[in-house]
């Protein structure tokens with residue numbers, strides 16, 4: 050089945066859910082333009098999530114996707130504490146920025162169980178997961194007549210997701226911005242480029258494959274369709290859209306960055322994710338000491354990251370970015386969608402060769 054039919058959309062282009070970034074305007078603009086808009090809901094408490102869904106529905110009557118982080122990502126060793134070197138480094142940053150004591154480490158996302166209850170009650174048309182999915186969740190979503198998709202970063206993960214019953218798998222190549230969706234094994238072995246990952250996932254599963262990672266324009270879309278992908282999911286490309294409203298510093302840094310600055314690190318959140326290298330990442334990585342598990346590591350650096358972002362100081366904030374960063378375009382989301390569709394058609398006819 051085509052992804053257009055699966056999701057009841059016009060164009061096989063999915064805007065990636067981006068927790069902490071994006072807006073209901075972005076979701077609605079993409080869905081209204083015939084793609085699949087998405088919201089990253091992992092940090093939203095159930096009542097906030099419900100209000101968010103109502104707000105999206107006030108702006109579009111088209112299908113959209115709401116994304117959660119798998120419950121497995123909420124389980125961690127409660128006894129772990131921040132190491133002495135990391136604590137001293139963070140405290141020195143706090144002094145530098147005039148911040149108070151370090152906050153207590155706490156879990157930032159979920160609970161996915163309660164969030165999923167809301168998505169099912171509200172009949173959200175497409176529900177997606179990052180960091181794996183649980184079989185009973187897939188079954189509950191299907192019993193409610195809704196669709197479920199999830200990210201895979203290896204062929205093994207894609208086969209696991211298929212066996213759990215997802216409707217389509219997102220093959221997330223190593224180029225991708227934001228968190229690696231890796232949920233089986235070592236993330237370093239799961240850093241497989243989109244060009245290699247997509248066709249091998251297509252060969253390994255019988256469900257539609259959505260390509261993600263480094264796709265910024267028609268060249269990436271057409272290439273991924275040639276690799277066998279049914280659709281594409283794009284994140285970094287939407288960071289330049291006016292509706293996304295990322296802080297001015299992040300946008301400015303994206304506009305002046307090259308792909309080599311978009312690095313995979315665990316130093317920000319405790320899980321591997323690709324973002325723009327800065328002083329915080331380099332200095333944290335240089336400590337010879339294990340960091341806190343996800344998402345505790347993220348929580349202890351939260352006041353620091355926020356204050357630096359507000360002050361326009363690029364040394365400390367999180368600025369997720371894929372390796373396609375230098376192809377970023379600034380335009381409204383509907384215009385980006387229309388350009389992607391038109392340019393893909395033009396490119397396909399160029400490749401087919403014009404008749405004599």
Ligand SMILES: Cc1cc2nc3c(=O)[nH]c(=O)nc-3n(C[C@H](O)[C@H](O)[C@H](O)COP(=O)(O)O)c2cc1C
Pocket residue numbers: 065066067068069070089090091116178179200221224225226227228261262263264282283284285286369370371372373
């Ligand atoms: C700013 C940002 C935030 C992201 N947040 C999420 C998220 O909350 N959930 C998720 O499933 N994927 C998230 N991703 C990853 C995307 O789903 C997707 O894999 C990635 O954007 C594709 O690569 P690209 O950024 O090169 O287009 C995020 C990506 C970015 C850039």
